[in-house]
Amino acid sequence: MNGYKHTNLADGINLYYIPTDKFKTSTVTINIHQQLNKEKATFNALLPRVLARGTSKLQSFQDISRYLQELYGTVFSYGVKKMGEDHIIHFYFDIIDDRYVNESESLFKCVMEFAKQVIFEPLIENNGFKKEYVEQEKQNLKNSIQGLINDKADYAVERCYQEMCKNENFGIYELGRIEDIEKINEKNLYEHYLEVIHSSPIDIFVIGSVPENMARETVHRLFGIQSDKKRVYPSTDIITNVGQVKKVEEPMEVTQGKLSLGFRTKIPAKDKRYYSLIVFNSILGGGPHSKLFNNVREKLSLAYYVFSRLERFKGLMIISSGIEVTNYQKALDEILAQMDEMKKGNISEAELNAAISSSVNNIRSLTDSAYYIADYYLGQLVGNTEDDFEDIIKKISAVTKEDVVAISQNIELDTIYFLKNKD
């Protein structure tokens, strides 16, 4: 891949520099990889929230906020996300380019100085994090985990994955588990933190018009930290044997039902057939050109939204839709009928072409967002693939109908989840 310039800053710590002057800002993302498992997930989710509360120099929200406001409102966000069973603690900074403002100091350098403080110089009291911050963030994390229910569409997707992968690490919610929150305190979270920063691979992306030398020197000076421990990338298990289809119904006070179907594609990201899978998914449910949109919505008026989506790292696919509760069977039958059409090869040339063009359009569009560029390359690292934007476009464009039909035989229904009203 030559879309970025790679510098190894220390063992397991990498800088990826992507020069471009098309944005008004420079974007930095810092990604810390942890193996997703139930012992650590809740600790990982809490950690960035506590780190963002105060550093050794900027000890409160207010201090941090004032510092960033002086720098023209640098955007600072943080959290955790899952890429397969890689649990990534991430930080994001979006910094106005020096050429648009009159400041004596480089905003980029100031922000990177701050980023280093957040990650490596937290506010410590008595060999632990500040107790009040930890307790407040524990409550906030608890609210966030419980708050999943507030968006029923997201809830129905996440719950389907959770039921489907009940006995796998992927079934753990990215924000962790309510039952583990109480066990966490300022001391054991700090111990976890030390473990994380000394043993996790860290990938840093810098995208923008910052000169290469400045980017490299600054990041190297601040983040080139050697460790005695080996920083090892997490891995993801892909399940290939599917038993009987699981059926889960959950009653709740809702007016609209949400139907989610979880499938196993059994195709890892680095498999050559993954490109066929992209096209398969696009024909089935990847937009207004898809079979699901045109049949479930346009022909039968059963839904306003219906889509299919891949979880590339874990080899999963999900179909989800909001329907009238009484239309459950009708909608399920139609979705499965469309799945069958795919397997039988009832795919027109127009459908294949629209799916390829739409996928190519989606990928090329990523290059207009610094965040998505970083996220794309991070995905390449996690998935062990080396496709630059134009590489993947080329591979998708070469997919044939036969490839799509072949890959469809691999895809197996695992779980049917239905969120419905209370009787």
Next chain:
Amino acid sequence: MNLQERYDSVLKESLYHGVHKSGLKVYVLPKKGYSKSYAMFATKYGSIDNQFVVPGEQEVTSVPDGIAHFLEHKLFEEEEGNVFDRFSRLGASANAYTSFNITAYLFSCTNHFYDNLNILLDFVQNPYFTDESVQKEQGIIGQEIRMYDDNPNWRVFFNFLAALYHNLPVKIDIAGTIESIGRINKDILYKCYNTFYHPSNMILFATGDIEPEKVAEYVGNSIKAVEPYKEEIGRIYPEEPHSIAQKKVEQNLSVSIPLFQAGFKDTDIGYGGKKLLKKDITTQILLQMIMGSSTPLYQSLYEQGLINNSFEFDYTAEKEYGFTVFGGESPDPERVEQEIKNEINRLLNTGLDRTEFNRIKKVNLGRFLRMFNSVESIANNFISTLFKDIDLFDYIDTYHSITFEDVEKRFIEHFKPDNMVLSVIRPFEQ
């Protein structure tokens, strides 16, 4: 059609503008090096336009709630199928949305921009409604309405508006109700279409790595050579008192923790242009000075666990209405409301802080510059402000003109406790 260029040396961007003989306003903002190009064709017609007088007619036409949104859905249908198929063939991604004030049709693509532009201009100019397709859409939009009924963020906002306004249709759901859309038929759709989709009521905005002259040429070839409206569409909005409709509104939904939105009704309304832009920026700065993450109020509410990082605030500036809104999740929304009132009273006594003002002003410039990173943000922001007679290339000058005294004045006149409402969504009792 001739295009005028306006260059901004701070932004380092150019905006091209021209008016087609039909009255259509055309804007192009080139973004060199972008993969994606984006075009938006929009009409000044939204959910609040449910009573109007067609130019040339005398009597008032009243239409069912939700019709602007319904029309937006139906315009995608053609005699020969569906517009999405035409865009899909060229790999473009098309969409549309309806707000209180506008309906916008858009596409983004990384190839064949001018062919896609042709499709956009063509389908929006050629409606095709049948009784059968209207009926089919009632089912789809019915599910969209039901989806919003279950969406606490949507409900908390519309309940908030219903508390704020006595009569203004901004209080009504954009999609209408299952009952109101049941009264829509093809004849009413055509009447609304013929009234509001006249080129002189519309704007085309395009951005991306594209050539302004070529956009003008395509517009010239595609837009029908009709005469501009000689008189304005009569938009009839009900009389709206300065007071709020009710102090508080509550609803139960399946949520884990209460959600709330509170805010102030603006009574200084009735104008657009630079004056509106200045009020908008001033109010945004002010809100940040009162309750932004750098303030003592935010710090205190956060540390007491009364708010979390879902807390947000915003100001909406339209010609016909305006309001400040803030909210998020809270175990005790009434306490938050009380503490915000107390802080406003305290600041009214002690005065606002001038150093806060200078620092927070910078944030707003940063946010404005950042908007130019994304073709979607550019088009969305320009379209919605152009219909209010605001040209965002005036932003930086207007921004610089805002003084601490402007903010103080706005503070006293807008944050009136009598004009504050609270909307709460609570979990069902177990």
